[in-house]
Amino acid sequence: MKKILEIKNLTTQFEMEDYLIKAVDEVDLTLHSEETLGIAGESGCGKSVLSLSIMGLLPMPPGKITQGEILYQGENLLTYKPERMRTIGGKEIAMIFQEPMTSLNPLLKTGEQIAEALIQHKDMDKHQAWEKTIELLDSAGIPGARERAQEYPFQFSGGMRQRVMIAMAIACDPRVLIADEPTTALDVTIQSQILRLLDSLKQKINSSLLFITHDMAVMAGFADRIIVLYAGKVMENASVTDLFKNPLHPYTQGLLKCIPLLGENKYNDRGKIRYLHSIKGNLPDPRHFPKGCPFEPRCPFAMGRCQEAVPPLLLVEKAHEVRCYLHE
Amino acid sequence: MNKAMILEIKDLLKSFNISAGSFTLGKGLFQAVNQVSLNICNGETMGLIGESGCGKTTLSRLILRLYDADAGKILYYPPQERLASLKRQLDNKKLITENNAIDISRADHHSLKIMGKEMQIIFQDPWASLNPTLRIKDIITEGALVHNIISKKEQHQYARDLLTQVGLDTGDLDKYPHEFSGGQRQRIGIARALSVNPAFIICDEPVSALDVSVQAQILNLLLELQQKRGLAYLFISHDLNVVQYISDRIAVMYLGRIVEQGSAEEIIKNPKHPYTLSLLSAIPGVDERMLKTKLIPRGDVPNQLDPPEGCAFHPRCPKADTKCKKIVPELVNTGAEHLAACFHPF
Numbered sequence: 001m002k003k004i005l006e007i008k009n010l011t012t013q014f015e016m017e018d019y020l021i022k023a024v025d026e027v028d029l030t031l032h033s034e035e036t037l038g039i040a041g042e043s044g045c046g047k048s049v050l051s052l053s054i055m056g057l058l059p060m061p062p063g064k065i066t067q068g069e070i071l072y073q074g075e076n077l078l079t080y081k082p083e084r085m086r087t088i089g090g091k092e093i094a095m096i097f098q099e100p101m102t103s104l105n106p107l108l109k110t111g112e113q114i115a116e117a118l119i120q121h122k123d124m125d126k127h128q129a130w131e132k133t134i135e136l137l138d139s140a141g142i143p144g145a146r147e148r149a150q151e152y153p154f155q156f157s158g159g160m161r162q163r164v165m166i167a168m169a170i171a172c173d174p175r176v177l178i179a180d181e182p183t184t185a186l187d188v189t190i191q192s193q194i195l196r197l198l199d200s201l202k203q204k205i206n207s208s209l210l211f212i213t214h215d216m217a218v219m220a221g222f223a224d225r226i227i228v229l230y231a232g233k234v235m236e237n238a239s240v241t242d243l244f245k246n247p248l249h250p251y252t253q254g255l256l257k258c259i260p261l262l263g264e265n266k267y268n269d270r271g272k273i274r275y276l277h278s279i280k281g282n283l284p285d286p287r288h289f290p291k292g293c294p295f296e297p298r299c300p301f302a303m304g305r306c307q308e309a310v311p312p313l314l315l316v317e318k319a320h321e322v323r324c325y326l327h328e
Numbered sequence: 329m330n331k332a333m334i335l336e337i338k339d340l341l342k343s344f345n346i347s348a349g350s351f352t353l354g355k356g357l358f359q360a361v362n363q364v365s366l367n368i369c370n371g372e373t374m375g376l377i378g379e380s381g382c383g384k385t386t387l388s389r390l391i392l393r394l395y396d397a398d399a400g401k402i403l404y405y406p407p408q409e410r411l412a413s414l415k416r417q418l419d420n421k422k423l424i425t426e427n428n429a430i431d432i433s434r435a436d437h438h439s440l441k442i443m444g445k446e447m448q449i450i451f452q453d454p455w456a457s458l459n460p461t462l463r464i465k466d467i468i469t470e471g472a473l474v475h476n477i478i479s480k481k482e483q484h485q486y487a488r489d490l491l492t493q494v495g496l497d498t499g500d501l502d503k504y505p506h507e508f509s510g511g512q513r514q515r516i517g518i519a520r521a522l523s524v525n526p527a528f529i530i531c532d533e534p535v536s537a538l539d540v541s542v543q544a545q546i547l548n549l550l551l552e553l554q555q556k557r558g559l560a561y562l563f564i565s566h567d568l569n570v571v572q573y574i575s576d577r578i579a580v581m582y583l584g585r586i587v588e589q590g591s592a593e594e595i596i597k598n599p600k601h602p603y604t605l606s607l608l609s610a611i612p613g614v615d616e617r618m619l620k621t622k623l624i625p626r627g628d629v630p631n632q633l634d635p636p637e638g639c640a641f642h643p644r645c646p647k648a649d650t651k652c653k654k655i656v657p658e659l660v661n662t663g664a665e666h667l668a669a670c671f672h673p674f
Contacts, residue, residue, distance in 0.1 A: 042539040042540060042541060043539055157628045157629070159628055160628065187379035187380055187566065187629065188379065188566060188567075188568070188607060188610040188611070189379065189606055189607065189610045189624070189625050189629075190379075190628065190629075191610060191612070192609070192610040192612070192624055193624065195612070196624075214539065214540060215540075215612060216540070217569075217611070217612040217613040218612040218613070220612070220613040221612055221613045222612075254541060255540060255541060258540060258541060258543065258544035259540065259544075259569065260547075260569050260570060260572070260573035260574075261569070262568070262569060262572060262596060262608070262611060262614055262615065262618050263572075263596060263597070263618055264573060265572065265573060265592055265593065266551060266573055266574055273551055273555060275548045275551060275552075276544040276547055276548055276573070277544060278541075278544035278545045278548055279541040279542075279544070279545075280545075282509040282511055282512065282542065283509065283539060283541070283542075298541075
């Protein structure tokens with residue numbers, strides 16, 4: 001498969017007055033064409049900063065990319081000037097944000113916001129752009145697209161707003177779609193509709209998808225390959241089947257075990273309480289990440305050396321990487 | 329049901345008049361809770377599930393009388409060992425019904441204060457529900473001091489005991505809320521609820537704002553406390569995986585009404601209402617062998633100011649016919665204490 005987006009050794013940090021946060025720490029990843037790559041992690045793991053870094057949307061300062069490369073079709077986006085970056089963002093690489101209400105302009109008709117991208121990137125005139133917009137809204141499953149295009153974001157429900165966002169993201173047939181928690185703000189029945197829509201449109205325009213979520217269950221049905229982030233570092237990188245069947249990192253193992261499964265009640269067969277598996281402790285404070293493995297304070301298998309140095313990312317099986325001394 | 333009831337809700341109604349008009353909803357009468365009846369037993373967890381706007385939070389506010397219902401009854405049946413002392417404290421004897429229940433729906437301000445020792449709530453958002461200017465010690469003992477459960481002299485030791493029970497370090501007593509993570513704050517919220525030694529706690533989405541790796545800790549803590557203290561919970565959530573794990577019984581709400589109710593096992597293995605089935609089908613990565621059939625509902629949740637006639641779910645339901653469009657189905661027993669409000673149950 002062809003590599004479409006490749007990130008090498010990327011470090012993004014925030015330089016605050018009296019402390020420094022390494023939000024993304026030496027991350028490597030490769031997105032192949034037509035692949036869905038899942039980025040899994042909890043709050044503060046750096047998953048959103050990673051996507052903003054790719055899009056060139058990081059607020060700088062305080063944000064700063066201190067090292068690494070973001071290669072899109074072989075070219076390093078980090079060397080692009082802002083003007084040139086604008087020809088990539090929205091056209092070649094498009095993003096779907098978590099909060100559909102705050103990411104649409106409340107003062108513009110939804111149709112105008114989509115048409116704007118078409119006029120800018122696709123050299124269409126107003127009329128062409130409007131017709132294409134209606135076609136896009138229709139393909140995103142919005143009933144009565146011609147009338148709805150004239151309406152403002154507040155007239156749409158949360159699920160419908162996310163459909164507008166998706167229509168906007170696919171407007172210019174991007175090669176790469178980045179979806180940052182696209183269904184987290186939605187109700188469950190709407191979530192499954194949106195996920196199916198996203199998957200079918202991605203296939204229709206043959207693009208690749210970088211899918212960011214904290215929800216491992218959503219990930220299981222959606223991604224081809226998964227990268228697990230913790231404290232800005234890649235902890236594990238595996239195909240979806242390998243990751244769920246044979247998770248190697250203690251953090252991944254814990255994450256998968258602590259979610260109750262459907263049909264598993266709090267009582268075991270003998271009527272006694274069956275407690276959930278849990279990961280002890282809390283997520284590390286980003287201002288003081290541990291010196292060694294960031295998961296060491298919570299890890300049931302921690303050894304002395306885990307405190308001393310961050311373990312390297314080890315290739316243990318074919319295309320299955322893990323950052324843990326247990327697998328040396 | 330062989331356990332004694334602790335809370336009984338009868339035909340509760342609550343509407344909000346949105347007269348100023350809201351951008352998204354428009355003007356009109358918003359029927360948040362519609363003819364809701366529910367009972368909760370001693371020491372049991374009743375799960376309440378539904379999507380945003382279905383009225384589950386309004387229902388919890390009504391039980392605590394943070395809102396006043398338009399109609400309906402809320403009866404609290406004190407556990408045997410609490411009955412005598414509660415009766416003594418209540419000045420308004422008219423609130424006590426002949427079968428020793430306390431009519432919360434008619435309670436005056438003073439009686440409600442006494443009821444505060446019986447019923448407590450744990451809120452969803454651990455960032456918004458703790459006073460940022462108070463020390464942890466004061467947050468978790470304020471209730472006990474107000475109710476004269478402890479004296480000022482006992483405060484320190486009492487706070488230490490509470491913190492230990494919820495798994496926090498006793499060295500944290502003098503810290504402020506901002507020094508804690510989400511999971512720790514939720515533990516503080518739980519300690520605050522426990523401080524007055526209630527018999528019944530409403531858990532309103534207690535783990536929704538937490539990271540997955542911390543959720544399980546809090547659920548385990550809630551279970552452990554229930555085992556130790558015999559607490560009854562009303563556990564409100566939109567996450568069916570979590571609700572079916574922690575609950576003994578489950579009620580499913582849609583647009584202000586309860587559409588299905590039964591034991592957790594029945595609801596999961598034998599759902600009757602198409603909405604329940606669609607909630608189950610929508611669980612990401614659900615093992616389809618667990619489902620009777622898969623049902624992804626069409627369209628969106630309707631506007632509550634202009635709800636559909638008949639069964640509120642009919643515009644999204646594959647089984648809907650002309651009857652469903654006209655008549656609201658009643659919640660009826662389909663066997664095994666399993667209630668469903670549907671003309672064409674699965």
